[in-house]
Amino acid sequence: MTHGMAPSRRTVLKLSAAAAMAACLPSVRVLAEGERRHGLSVFGDLRYGPEFSAFDYVNADAPKGGRIVFTAPSWAYNQNPQTFNSFNSFILKGDAPPRMELCFDTLMVRALDEPDAMYGLVAESVEILDGGNTYVFHLRGEARFHDGSPLTAEDVAFSLMTLKEMGHPQIQQTIAELASAEAPDPSRVVVRFSGKQSRQLPLIVAALPILSKSYYTTYDFAQSTLTPPLSSGPYRVGKYEVGRYVEYVRVEDWWGKDLPVARGQSNFDVIRLEFFRDSQVAFEAFKKGAITFQEEFSSKRWATEYTFPALDEKRVIRTEFPDNRPSGAQGWFFNTRRDKFSDPRVRQALGLAFDFEWSNASLFYGLYTRTNSFFENSAMMAMGEPDAAELALLEPYRDNLLPDVFGPAIMAPTSDGSGQDRTLLRKANQLLMEAGCTRDGNILRLPDGKAFEIEFLSNSPAFERITLPYIRNLERLGIKASFRLVDPSQFQSRLNDFDFDICGRRYALEATLGESIRQFWGSKSAATPGSSNLAGISHPAIDALIEKAIFAPTREDMTVAARALDRCLRAGYYWVPQWYKPVHTVAMWDVFGMPAEPPAYEFPVETTWWFDEAKAAVIGKSGG
Structure with missing residues (x-):
């Protein structure tokens, strides 16, 4: 899932504690092959037994009604937080609005207080056969689409094979080892895998949207459209x-509303997403009450602009919620498909020119911590020298890896905070010369003699003030750099086609690694338009370590593989790491109720909060 690019979310100790807690969760007995089970997890542990009534992190008796209005803090596939022109959210073509997934049911749903466990929604139970290569999902007979037609095994089988053949590249590549999906009768779906799948792939498949076969026999799934599709979820x-x-809009007679996996959720009558090209304009709308929930990604606004009357009158509340998830990778990504970024020494040099310490003090009001790792804020982050277990994974590839992989994990440089640290700039210049660059007066030339020019591609004017000081330091090295602001559709199109020099992005990772990480760093995804491998990372050792992480037999083995992978990625200098904070900074009009504690692995505001009529009456705000 992609998150809002803005001054973002370290706390290895926090995540380590969460991981330790997860390891102590109660587990169900080991089931024999073919025995029906109510839930799945990658490593077999489940917090909730077959008779659970609701997830612990929800208010099972939460009232229904009211609305929440916000701008999207996260999105996936072809979704665009700034505009939309299609309601087909699961293909590459077009720009869909975030949260279209609320309209679609899935076989199973995530328990957000467990690393990866899932429990049945459309699927009442599941059997695992053939040594884990075949899953038989038994469907609930009451499942319905919004037009009242039954949701059957044929719809599920059709959905899985359609997504495999025509879905967004991020879906297609992730489920490549899905061999077939068949419906022997209306209540059973038989899903077969190739034998090369990870333990997580069946869970990924169980979380894919279920499409109506009848509907998409009439409408072309491969085309973008502004006709809202027939769906079956809690919203339409x-x-x-x-x-x-x-x-x-909440579907009042949604067939699944009383199931344990749904109780206490989908409480708002209306979830409204607003679209703005400029985040400052969106903030003005929030101040006026047109937006009621704001997750704030601008440190400048958070520190200086929350001074309006509604806040002083306590009609608007400002607060923080812990974020224990892996914070993922946020940074400026180099497009290594372009020759000028092919040498890791050049990429390292460019990273030395970004003065985070000055930016944090002067631009971010000291609110952020420097990102170092692709697995920041998690136990998967490499620290210090590699241990014996990591070395065992790395040694077979020593001849193809940079020596830095085998030393202390690469850390982002620490500047003197002046904004133009001469020591770091001298080191950058030395690296550029070692890479074959030359100087022609004040112009730095690449080894092929061309002037070194860089364009930062962005869709947010808010990032210009952050990027310009970095550009000035690049100019001190003789590099001509510029900031290019484009409209949201063009931005996404250029990312899909890898038509950029450098772009900023944040990618969040799950607590359990699966096939999706191939999309971030795998060689095949580097050549696949629309993939998340913006940097174009293509390295056999990285590919091998990705597979080690995906197919790890235990969570401990997965963590070791992730650390080894992290070392390789960091030593490749594929990005200029930016910043994060281990909390959600939130402002909201005081009209919401919420569970006492958010779950450890997500921040599900739209699905677990509710509209509080009494609070709204106090501040004179309607829920309509």
Whole structure:
């Protein structure tokens, strides 16, 4: 899932504690092959038994009603947080609004207080056969689409094979080892895998959207469309205006509303997403009450602009919620498909020119911590020298890896905070010369004689003030750098086609690694338009370590493989790591109720909070 690119979310100790807690969770007995089970997890542990009534992190008696209005803090696939022109969210073509997934049911749903466990929604139970290569999902007979037609095994089988053949590249590549999906009768789906799949792939498949076979026999799934699709989830598309807003309306008679996996959730009558090209304009709308929930990603706004009357009158609340998830990778990514970024010494030099300490003090009000790892804020982050277990994974590839992989894990440079640390700039210049660059007066030339020019591609004007000081330091090295602001559709199109020099992005990772990490760092994804491998990382050792992490037999083995992988990625200098904070900074109009504690592995505001009529009455705000 991609998150809002803005001054973002370390606390290895926190995540380590969460991981330790997860390891102590109660588990169900080991089931024999073919025995029906109510839940799945990668390593077999489940917190909830077959008779659970609701997830612990929800208020099972939460009231229904009211609305929440916000701008999207996260999105996936072809979704665009700044505009939309299609309601087909699961293909590459077009720009879909975030949260279309609320409209679609899935076979199973995640328990957000466990690293990866899933429990049945459309699927009442599941059997595992053939040594884990075949999964038989037994469906609930009451499952229905919004037009009242039954949701059957044929719809599920059709959905899985359609997504495999025509879905967004991020879906297609992730489920490549899905061999077939068949419906021997209306209530059973038989899903077969190739034998090369990871333990997580069946869970990924169980979380894919279920499409209506009948509907997509009439409509072409491969085309973008502004006709809201027939779906079966707790919400459906309501009112909308293209590029401005979309409302998801709660389906009052949703067939699954009383199931344990749904109880206490989907409480808002209306979930409304607003779209703005400029985040400052969105903030003005929040101040006026047109937006009621704001996850703030601008440190400048958080520190200086929350001074309006509604805040002083306590009609608006400002608070923080812990974020114990792996914070993932946020940074400026180099497009190594372009020759000028092919040498890791050049990439390292460019990273030395970014003065985080000055930026944090002068631009971010000291709110952020420097990101170092692709697994920041998690136990998977490499620290210090590699231990024996990591070395055992790395040694077979020593001849193909940079020596830095086998030393202390690469850390982002620490500057003197002046904004133009001469020591770091001299080191950068030395690396550029070693890479074959030359100087022509004040112009730095690449080894082929061309002037070194760089364009930072962005869709957010807010990032210009952050990027310009970095650009000035690059100019001190003789590099001509520029900031290019493009509209949201063009930005996404250029990322899909890898048509950029450097772009900023944040990618969040799950607590359990699976096939999706091939999308971030795998060689095949480097050549696949629309993939998340923006840097174009293509390295056999990295590919091998990705597979080690995906196919790890235990969580401990997965963590070791992730640390080894992290060392290789960091030593390749594929990015300029940016920043994060281990909390969600949130401002909201005081109209919401929420469970006492958010779950450890997600921040599910839209699905677990509710509209509080009494609070709204106190501040004179309607829920309509």
